[in-house]
Amino acid sequence: MTTTVWGLIIKWLIVFVLLKSNIFITSYGIYTISYYDDCHPENRPKIIVFFIREIDHTKHEGNKPRVLITGSLGQLGTGLASVMRKRYGVQNVFMSDIIKAPPNVAASGPYVFADILDFKRLQELIVTHSIDWIVHFSALLSAVGENNVPLAMRVNIEGLHNVLELSKQYKLKLFVPSTIGAFGPDSPRNPTPDLTIQRPRTIYGVSKVHAELMGEYYFHRFGMDFRSLRFPGVISADTNPGGGTTDYAVHIFHDALQTGDFTSFLRRDTRLPMMYIDDCLRSVVQFMEIPSNQLKQRTYNVTAMSFTPEELVAEVRKHVPHLKAKYEPDSRQKIADTWPEVFDDSNARADWGWKHEYDIKGLCDIMFEKLRPVYDTDSHPDNASSKDGKQKRTTA
Ligand SMILES: NC(=O)C1=CN([C@@H]2O[C@H](COP(=O)(O)OP(=O)(O)OC[C@H]3O[C@@H](n4cnc5c(N)ncnc54)[C@H](O)[C@@H]3O)[C@@H](O)[C@H]2O)C=CC1
Numbered sequence: 001m002t003t004t005v006w007g008l009i010i011k012w013l014i015v016f017v018l019l020k021s022n023i024f025i026t027s028y029g030i031y032t033i034s035y036y037d038d039c040h041p042e043n044r045p046k047i048i049v050f051f052i053r054e055i056d057h058t059k060h061e062g063n064k065p066r067v068l069i070t071g072s073l074g075q076l077g078t079g080l081a082s083v084m085r086k087r088y089g090v091q092n093v094f095m096s097d098i099i100k101a102p103p104n105v106a107a108s109g110p111y112v113f114a115d116i117l118d119f120k121r122l123q124e125l126i127v128t129h130s131i132d133w134i135v136h137f138s139a140l141l142s143a144v145g146e147n148n149v150p151l152a153m154r155v156n157i158e159g160l161h162n163v164l165e166l167s168k169q170y171k172l173k174l175f176v177p178s179t180i181g182a183f184g185p186d187s188p189r190n191p192t193p194d195l196t197i198q199r200p201r202t203i204y205g206v207s208k209v210h211a212e213l214m215g216e217y218y219f220h221r222f223g224m225d226f227r228s229l230r231f232p233g234v235i236s237a238d239t240n241p242g243g244g245t246t247d248y249a250v251h252i253f254h255d256a257l258q259t260g261d262f263t264s265f266l267r268r269d270t271r272l273p274m275m276y277i278d279d280c281l282r283s284v285v286q287f288m289e290i291p292s293n294q295l296k297q298r299t300y301n302v303t304a305m306s307f308t309p310e311e312l313v314a315e316v317r318k319h320v321p322h323l324k325a326k327y328e329p330d331s332r333q334k335i336a337d338t339w340p341e342v343f344d345d346s347n348a349r350a351d352w353g354w355k356h357e358y359d360i361k362g363l364c365d366i367m368f369e370k371l372r373p374v375y376d377t378d379s380h381p382d383n384a385s386s387k388d389g390k391q392k393r394t395t396a
């Protein structure tokens with residue numbers, strides 16, 4: 001007999017012995033296979049990997065998850081799609097939104113129209129493309145939400161109900177980001193732990209507390225694999241922010257390079273937690289791949305740093321010494337005054353190894369490294385993006 005046949009016989013003998021000795025009987029038959037099925041192969045226990053290879057029932061290339069990202073044309077979605085496509089395969093990650101994709105995004109992999117309020121359309125996408133995970137990014141952020149509360153209630157609350165129900169129905173893993181905005185003036189602000197009073201004063205914050213609670217309810221009641229990370233303000237160079245209270249920390253880099261004049265819409269001493277986008281996207285992928293039974297909570301705080309506008313100006317001046325800064329607080333100040341100043345993410349660090357890479361200095365270095373060429377090489381300041389698709393500042 002050939003070595004392959006002997007190998008198979010030995011493998012199945014081991015399987016037989018394991019089954020006989022009850023070691024994996026319960027986890028194999030019902031729970032573990034579906035559970036380990038969508039983890040990255042590296043994270044699977046060796047013996048289970050061996051097991052799955054023999055009876056793998058998925059048709060996906062390399063047993064990678066098929067992911068649908070909603071609201072993927074916002075600040076976070078394009079970057080996450082790119083990270084996940086490298087990891088899970090281009091054809092396994094579906095970007096979706098209600099707006100037309102720019103040419104560089106449309107050419108980068110599957111992109112589909114999906115209004116989060118259209119249950120049937122989402123259902124069709126999940127079935128047609130055999131989706132395993134949903135990353136639910138569609139939302140109206142804090143400042144935009146306050147300007148259109150009825151729409152924020154529809155998108156942030158009704159939209160969530162749709163993805164929850166569909167994730168339950170099709171046994172999907174569901175990631176819904178939460179935010180520092182899920183806390184309010186009654187929460188301890190420095191530091192703000194995972195479990196504490198949450199009485200936010202924005203519709204955005206209320207909708208995110210609702211998402212956390214509904215997701216946890218679906219997990220306990222229906223066994224749905226719901227996961228959420230509370231992000232601080234996310235800072236990115238390749239994409240513009242979508243209308244939040246932390247957006248000033250992105251605007252400053254563009255203003256420093258474009259005009260040398262920066263006006264902060266928050267007071268100089270307003271301290272808020274922040275994170276560079278690469279850390280944020282890495283946290284999502286790492287968190288989604290952790291075996292469910294290693295998570296002690298379904299919702300975790302994650303952060304990287306905390307700073308005030310004045311501290312950021314000082315750091316930016318190391319790159320653009322002539323930068324002029326003014327502070328003219330607007331309605332967003334009232335929101336920021338109720339949010340955490342310093343985020344306690346010690347549970348994420350202890351339970352699943354969360355670790356940030358960028359501090360304020362690293363953040364400024366990478367932002368200027370990425371944005372300088374955009375402003376230096378393109379002499380048309382009105383163009384929203386440079387030739388390589390990097391975004392210039394477009395929001396007020
Ligand atoms: N960017 C940040 O600093 C933070 C973001 N988050 C959360 O991360 C997620 C993604 O955030 P961003 O990318 O910054 O948001 P964004 O505002 O940049 O993008 C949101 C996307 O949702 C889409 N959208 C709006 N209505 C929709 C509908 N009816 N159906 C489908 N899509 C719709 C928009 O077209 C947009 O592309 C959001 O849930 C947000 O709450 C949480 C904390 C911080």
Ligand SMILES: CC(=O)[C@H](N)C(=O)O
Binds near residue numbers: 178244247
């Ligand atoms: C921190 C957030 O959730 C967002 N950037 C916002 O400011 O609304």
